[in-house]
Amino acid sequence: MIQDNKNLKLENTYCELPNIFYSKEIPEKILNPKLVEFNKELAEDLGLDLKFLNSDEGIQYLVGNKLLEGSTPIAQAYAGHQFGHFTMLGDGRAILLGEFISRNGQRFDIQLKGAGKTKYSRGGDGKAALGPMLREYIISEGMYGLKIPTTRSLAVISTGENVIREEILEGALLVRIAKSHIRVGTFQFARNFGDVEDLKKLADYTLNRHFKKDSYEGNSYLYLLKEVINNQAKLISKWQLVGFIHGVMNTDNMTISGETIDYGPCAFMDSYDINTVFSSIDINGRYAYGNQPKIGVWNLTRFAESLLPLLDDDIDNAIKIAEEALSNYGKLYNEYYFNGMRAKLGLFNKEEEDENLILSLLTIMNKFKADYTSTFLNLTLGNLEEMSIFKSDDFKKWYESWQARLAKQNKSRDEIKKLMQSNNPTVIPRNYIVENAIKAAVNNNDYSVINKFLEALKNPYDYSNISEEYSKIPEVPSCPYKTYCGT
Incomplete structure (x- = not known):
């Protein structure tokens, strides 16, 4: 201790x-x-x-x-x-x-x-x-x-x-x-370079360290698989909701605990586009913003393959058990993601039309290359003159549908605004701000820029003191922004 x-x-x-x-x-x-x-x-x-x-x-x-x-x-x-x-x-x-x-x-x-x-x-x-x-x-x-x-x-x-x-x-x-x-890749190592007893010891250690031993019945290794599937579905949905692009979602960079790890070529999306890629080494867009949920289940499938000897002695049955567990990923992810998007739009309950409402807004944002974070910030503040997207006929039609949907729930405008404020950040680690802060420190030994920025990042949902400096939409760069592994 x-x-x-x-x-x-x-x-x-x-x-x-x-x-x-x-x-x-x-x-x-x-x-x-x-x-x-x-x-x-x-x-x-x-x-x-x-x-x-x-x-x-x-x-x-x-x-x-x-x-x-x-x-x-x-x-x-x-x-x-x-x-x-x-x-x-x-x-x-x-x-x-x-x-x-x-x-x-x-x-x-x-x-x-x-x-x-x-x-x-x-x-x-x-x-x-x-x-x-x-x-x-x-x-x-x-x-x-x-x-x-x-x-x-x-x-x-x-x-x-x-x-x-x-x-x-x-x-x-x-x-x-x-x-x-402990990573997905740790289990892949055990499966490929150790024996079943090594794999079992790793799984038991992971269960004891990260998951409550008394909260499951039956096959503890199936429980481990299900918990990791749930953790990853929840984590990746949170990435998507703030426009975070990890950049290098290799299986060795996905933790069993459900924590984000490895901040090499990551970045935050500015203009909404599901094909956004920042990593200099992701030439084919494997880890683009829109691919992250699919890569999540791909990585989890590799995790499930590693656990097969522990799921059942019969390999065919083990595969069926793993496939059934993995089939729940999409449902879990969609539930976390769309519930998060509802909150960003001030929706407290679930209605059948919600997914279309959400996807319609994203389609309009993509059409007008609208800044992801600022769009939701201005919707929260009611600043509908701030961005060109709000002046379009597409948006005006969508806005009417949104207002009609808000009216169907028994919540006050103040309650709706508070829900939106708690889910739409006023500040994120914008790429250009991060770069400027690092340059000041590395080139000029000036850490005041970083420290000031870090203070703002502590309370990104604080609407009482919105920083114009950090909420400003960046200018469109002359060439695409690239990030590197730093290795």
């Missing part, structure tokens, strides 16, 4: 698994670490000692120069389908320092990203650059503010070293906090 000052203690229950699942590693020494971002609110929520972690000695522990009592640093092994192609993977630049119990009794991983080479580095240097680590810090905190399950960043620490990519960049470490780093 986390204690004060120098008595911080970790453990690593993951090491109770067979040793094929990890490699013991020691982080490379950092000679001149400098704390450039520290997540005070997260540290307080977890019950960590802020004074100690902000001290010179505390930073030595955060970067892994000194190891906390009970720490067993490891790199985790996993496999995965990357853009549809299966490969052996693993933590090539991340080292799990251990686990701790938070103030409210939850178990969390503390991991260093950019900690140096590991057994799984595959020729890479294991390091990370400052810009991409700041990007993960900003967007993961933005996701948390938007109430979307996510891994979080405790700190970004400059290493004082250079890393070589296409150019020489300043090096950095990210200290990441997660419910765990």
